[in-house]
Amino acid sequence: MGFPSDLTIARGANLKPLDEVAAAMDIPSHLLQPHGDHVAKIKLSAVQELADRPKAKYVVVSAVTPTPLGEGKTTTTVxxxxxxxxxxxxxxxxxxxxxxxxxxxxxxxxxxxGYSQVVPMDILNMHLTGDFHAVTAAHNMLSAVLDNHLFQGNAQGIAPHDITWRRVLDVNDRALRNIVVGLGGRLDGVPRQTGFDITAASEVMAILALSTSIPEMRARLGRIVVGYRADGSAVTAEDIKGAGAMAAIMVDALRPNLMQTLENTPVLVHAGPFGNIAHGNSSVVADLIGVHAGDYLVTEAGFGADMGAERFFNIKCRASGLVPDAAVVVTTVRALKAHSGNHRIVAGKALPEALLAENPDEVHAGGANLRKQIENIRIHGVTPVVAINAFPDDHPSEHAAIAEIAASMGVRAAVSTHFSDGGRGGVDLAQAVAEAADEPSDFAFLYPDDASLREKIEIIATKVYGADGVDIAPAASRQLDNYERNGFGDLPVCIAKTHLSISSDPTLMGAPTGWRLPVREVRASVGAGFVYPICGDMRTMPGLGTHPAAHEIDVDADGNVVNLS
Amino acid sequence: MGFPSDLTIARGANLKPLDEVAAAMDIPSHLLQPHGDHVAKIKLSAVQELADRPKAKYVVVSAVTPTPLGEGKTTTTVxxxxxxxxxxxxxxxxxxxxxxxxxxxxxxxxxxxGYSQVVPMDILNMHLTGDFHAVTAAHNMLSAVLDNHLFQGNAQGIAPHDITWRRVLDVNDRALRNIVVGLGGRLDGVPRQTGFDITAASEVMAILALSTSIPEMRARLGRIVVGYRADGSAVTAEDIKGAGAMAAIMVDALRPNLMQTLENTPVLVHAGPFGNIAHGNSSVVADLIGVHAGDYLVTEAGFGADMGAERFFNIKCRASGLVPDAAVVVTTVRALKAHSGNHRIVAGKALPEALLAENPDEVHAGGANLRKQIENIRIHGVTPVVAINAFPDDHPSEHAAIAEIAASMGVRAAVSTHFSDGGRGGVDLAQAVAEAADEPSDFAFLYPDDASLREKIEIIATKVYGADGVDIAPAASRQLDNYERNGFGDLPVCIAKTHLSISSDPTLMGAPTGWRLPVREVRASVGAGFVYPICGDMRTMPGLGTHPAAHEIDVDADGNVVNLS
Structure with missing residues (x-):
């Protein structure tokens, strides 16, 4: 008998009623809105109602630069x-x-x-309480208002080739990446080229994740830039009268969703912005509630520490005003071996044989990545902790190698077997995190608001990515100038680059040096509140493969979802 | 002080907890799934659990041929x-x-x-429990699987120009009616022309409305035809392995939503298929539950009796197996005056002055429409009742004129002031409906399953619409032949024509005679289970106007939706 599947474990979960889960957070039931049997939304009044309670230690979970397989960051968070x-x-x-x-x-x-899951997994992975659907609907409402604005005479004078607002759907559909709309007859709209992104890439999703209240979300929606006039001035969602309708569609979505783990630990599931073209963190509202609901709030940031954690510190904490107390860097043996540069790991394919052989030296060889990511935490004044996420094929000598790297930097480290053993497998890690969080926090943003956009890019590229400098293409330079003219210069930047390397080249492992960051284009999510330079090919609409999960997922006669893994 | 706005009345509602509303239906709370404070889903096990209880009288609410303003059919139903x-x-x-x-x-x-509303109106009109979003997601999942099938080599041999499956969004967006997808590079899909319909026009919506159980919905999804091979044979959702994923997405959506009226009467809100290219009725599952939950189940059918009621009898009752006991024909003074042919009413514009003057003769002049719609009920063996939906500008002599028309046909009629007075304003109507429903039902389908598709079209056109006959264009004729060859000949037909006339010409008022029904094209919703001949221009994706509601709808600081009317 092998290790049971995630779904088998999940189906065996002993779920508590959500008011009991909430009660463990001291959240009274009048603040809950049940949605089905296993999810509740938490009303926004909870933010005010809980504000005077003691603040939990605020812990962000980040990682080394991941392999294409992921390093179990969500699993470790859970x-x-x-x-x-x-x-x-x-x-x-x-x-x-x-x-x-x-x-x-x-x-x-x-x-x-394994034994560290949020349940029920079919509800978590499909619809939940409809927040993604609300983002899709609000985003596409603005698209319809925009195309109607063009059709009704384009009173704002939007330059047809400088329209930046697209449409979104929460589906992997490559055929929608590049489309022409408005074909047909005179009454069927204005023909133009555009496309769809996946919903997670929507600026509305980033707004959902960064807003602190309904009025603030409303204001952010109004600031969304849909395109530019010939003189370079920005046209906003407010200008074309689309922001109020979007807000009406988004009201319910701003309430965080409460679920639980296999061990009935409360989980706030809220928002899901992309980790490259957006900041890749769960919602500010969820954290504003969760940070007053216990001893610890453990929150996850997307991809490696150069990506999600940097944005957690400089974008999310800027929006929330919250100060982190510790940062976990999830590390796996296979990731550090991959960072040795000796192996090639491909998503959907079996691991190379050689990667599985006991080889602590190879772990040390890849250790540069871990060291750099630890530094990336420390430059923000936050205490890092290395979580060694144990896999069945790991060897103790390899875990020891990771611990040695951490020790050489004076960083706490702990092996965690939470996948196989649930929470009791993570006790050493929890102890280490608790100690780290008790150290005084010296948290500071990496750059001030009033640095120029170019300075902000330069600071992140050199200090976090280890680049020698930044090369800004002429087109990108013009865009930066125009954004400064439009008054977007105070925004933080969110550098869209590969998550598979600390550099902008996905094939460079470890902690690459001697390279320069090439900025090909710069875009602005003014409503969400960041400018994002594009460094590499960023795919914002995935496709389905030869054998997609969609071919296998089904329902049984009782309505249970099957073949969801 | 004028009559209060709908929103003002709705905000003053005294809502009951939904378990109390359900208790009034003898539906125990273990069958409920709360979704927020004011909606609950009813679990599908209710269908079995309630099946042995006494059957309520089953009353369908239809109408005369409506003006572009609508005749208050939903208001009368409530x-x-x-x-x-x-x-x-x-x-x-x-x-x-x-x-x-x-x-x-x-x-x-x-x-x-007015005082006959389902509340809260903002929840009803936006998202509800996400069923429309699930339809959108399931529909577009199949679209993605289909375009991926083409991209991965088109193993089924689908003829590129005979693809019938499009995409859907629940937004008025004319620019999406006709689009080209798959542009960009080699990895961005197969270029082809297609488009988006509004979600209500999705075949998945019709399937949601007509399914009786999860396994039956699963089977219907599998039968969806996405296109045809060069030899005319159909390619289904099952063939391209898309149906299981759709079912997984749709599981929750099949549970009906329970809300309440201003007077706490239970309301099942479920599914919303189009009334022209689809059958325009709420769900079978809701009726299978509601018909065992009290003395009366009042259900609404879209548009006039030639449209929604005909499909209620021949499509919905075929799927549900339920037998109706009475049919209400909602009639207004202004509609019958319009059917005199003396006035032109345009949606969004004020009523013509002349229409408001007291003129019972003009009501009589338009009475042919009411007579024909009464006949359209009677040919199905069901007892009609005329509901005179009173408006403030009506004159008693005009109500009397409608009553005279009804009396001349031996049909019960009652004036109802439910808009101004709530339920007590509808007491005479309720009495009349109760008497009608106590008469023995002689319900019969209009045509047998094994009539040919051409025979079915002919029967509806001549018996219900009053046409002299049917003219089938050559292309439509080839389609009919191909559908019979594919085995779709046993399906009922759903004739897609204008709802503004009993004929296929929207300018012909009253009960037009001396005309023939032109069938230009025939399409097949094989999963939903009907073939639909196209007679006229059917718009399946609306556009926004010069001053759309989207420009005004907004939220206040407390998150209340404002300017929704």
């Missing part, structure tokens, strides 16, 4: 949250909502794994 | 449901879920009006 109860502490977990596109594509569901 | 409690009876109401497209377009919300 496992750590569960582990706190095994050391007598109350923790709340905050994660992003999974996107339905990948669920039906190559990836399958995203809910942690 | 008012009649409320009225039953004023004569000591328990009624349940079943209506379609409104589409978000029109809510943000010209129409505003759809929840009844």
């Amino acid at each position: 496992g750590l949250g569960q582990a706190f109860s095994h050391i007598g502490k109350r923790a709340t977990i905050a994660i992003r909502q999974p996107s339905m596109g990948p669920t039906f594509g190559i990836k399958g569901g995203a809910a942690g794994g | 008012g009649l449901g409320q009225a039953f409690s004023h004569i000591g009876k328990r009624a349940t109401i079943a209506i379609r879920q409104p589409s978000m497209g029109p809510t943000f377009g010209i129409k505003g919300g759809a929840a009844g009006g």
Whole structure:
């Protein structure tokens, strides 16, 4: 008998009623809105009602630069949250909502794994309470208002080739990447080229994740730039009268969703912005609630520490005003071996044989990546902790190698077997995190608001990515000038680059040096509140593969979803 | 002080907890799934659990041929449901879920009006429990699987120009009617022309409305035809392995939504298929539950009796196996005056002055339409009742004129002031409906399953529409032959024509004679289970106007939706 599948474990879960889960957070039932049997939304009045309670220690979970397989960051986040109860502490977990596109594509569901899962996984991975659908609807409402604005005479004078607002759907559909709309007759709109992104890539999703209240979300929606006039001035959602309708569509979505883990640890699941063209973090509202609901709030940031954690510190914490107390860097043996540069790992394919052989030297060889990511935490004044996420094929000598790297930098490290053992497998990690969080936080943003956009890019590229400098293409330079003229210069930047390397070249492993960051284009999510330079090919609409999960997922006669992994 | 707005009345509602509303239907709370504070889904096990209880009288609400303004059919349905409690009876109401497209377009919300409303109207009109979003997601999942099938080599041999499956969004967006997808590079899909319909026009919506169980819905999804091979044979959702994923997405959506009226009458809100290219009725599942939950189940059918009621009898009752006991024909003074042919009414414009003057003769002049629609009920063996939906500008002599027309045909009629007075204004109507429903039902389908598709079209055209015959264009004729060859000949037909005339010409008022029905094209919704001949221009994706509701709808600082009417 092998290790049971995630779905088998999930089906065996002993779920508590959500008012009991909430009660463990001291959240009274009048603040809950049940949605089906296993999810509740938390009303926004909770933010005010809980504000005067003691603040939990605020812990962000990041990682080394991941392989294409992922390093179990969500699983570790869930496992750590569960582990706190095994050391007598109350923790709340905050994660992003999974996107339905990948669920039906190559990836399958995203809910942690093994004995560290958020349940029920079919509800988590499909619809949940409809927040993604609301983002889709609000985004496309603005698209319809925009195309109607063109059709009704284009009173704002939007330059047809400088329209930046597209449409979104939460599905992997490559055929929608580049389309021509408005064909047919005179009454069928204005013909023009555009396209669809996946919903997670919508600026509305980033707005959902960064807003602190309804009025603030409303204002952000109004600031969305849909395109530019010939003189370079921005046209906003407010200008074309689309922002109010979007807000009406988004009201319910701003309430965070409460679920639980296999061990009944409370989990706030809310928003799911992309990790490259957006900041890749779960919602500010969820954290504003969760940070007053126990001893620890464990929140996850997308991709490696150079990506998600940097944006957590400089974009999300800027929006929330919250100060982090510790940062976990999830590390796996296979990731550091991959960072040795000796192996090639491809998503959907079996691991190379050589990667599985005991080889602590190879772990050390890839250690540069871990060292750099630890530094990337420390330059923000936050105490890092290395989580060694144990896999069945690991060897103790390899775990020891990771621990040695951490020790050489004076960083706490702990092996965690939460996947196989649930929360009790994460006790050492929880202890280490608790100690780290008790150290005084010296948190600081990496750059001030009033640095120029070019300075902000330069600071992140050189200090976080280890680049020698930045090369800005002429077109990108013109865009930066125009954004400064439009008054977007105070915004933080979110550099869209590959997540598979600290550099902008996905084939460079470890901690690459001697390279320069090429900025080909710069875009602005003014409503969400960041400018994002494009460094490489950023795919914002995935496709389905030869054998997508969609071909296998089905229902049984009782309405249970089957073949969702 | 004028009559209060719908929203003002709705905000003053005294809502009951939904378990109390359900208890009035003898539906125990274990069958409920709360979704927020004001909606609950009813679990599908209710169908079995309630099946042995006494059957309620089953009343369908239809209408004369409507003006572009509508004749208050939903309002009358709600008012009649409320009225039953004023004569000591328990009624349940079943209506379609409104589409978000029109809510943000010209129409505003759809929840009844005045003192006969379903509440809360903002929840009803936006998202509800996400069923429309599930339809959108399931439909577009199949679209993605289909385009991926083409991209991966088109193993089924689908003829590129005979692809019938499009995409859907619940938004009024004319620019999406005709689009080209798959542009870009080699990895961005196969270029081809296609388009988006509004979600209510999706075959998945019709399937949601007609399915009786999860396994039956699963089978219907598998039978969806996405296109044809060069030899004319159909390629299904099952063939391209898309149906299971759709079913997984649709599981929750098949549970009907329970809400309440201003007077706490239970309302099942479920599914919202188009009334021209689809059958325009709320769900079978809702009726299978509601018909065992009180003394009366009042359900609404779209447009006039030639449209929604004909499909109610021949498509919906075929699927449900339920037998109707009475049919209400909602009639207004202004509609019959319009059917005199003396006036032109345009949606969004003020009524012509002349229409408001007291003129019972003009009501009589338009009476042919009412007579024909009464006949259209009677040919199905069902007892009609004329509901005179009173408007403030009506004159008693004009109500009397409608009553005279009804009396001349031996049909019960009652004036109803439910808009101004709520349920007590509908007491006479409720009494008349109760008497009619006590008469023995002699219900029969209009045609047998094994009539040919051409025979079915001919029967509806001549018996229901009053046409002299049917003219089938050569292309349509070839399609009919191909459908019979593919085995679709046993399906009922759903004739897609204008709802503004009993004929296929929207300018012909009253009960037109001396005309022939032109069938230009025939399409097949094989999963939903009907073939639909196209007779006229059927718009399946609306556009926004010069001043759409989307420009005005907004939220206040507390998150209340404002300017939704």
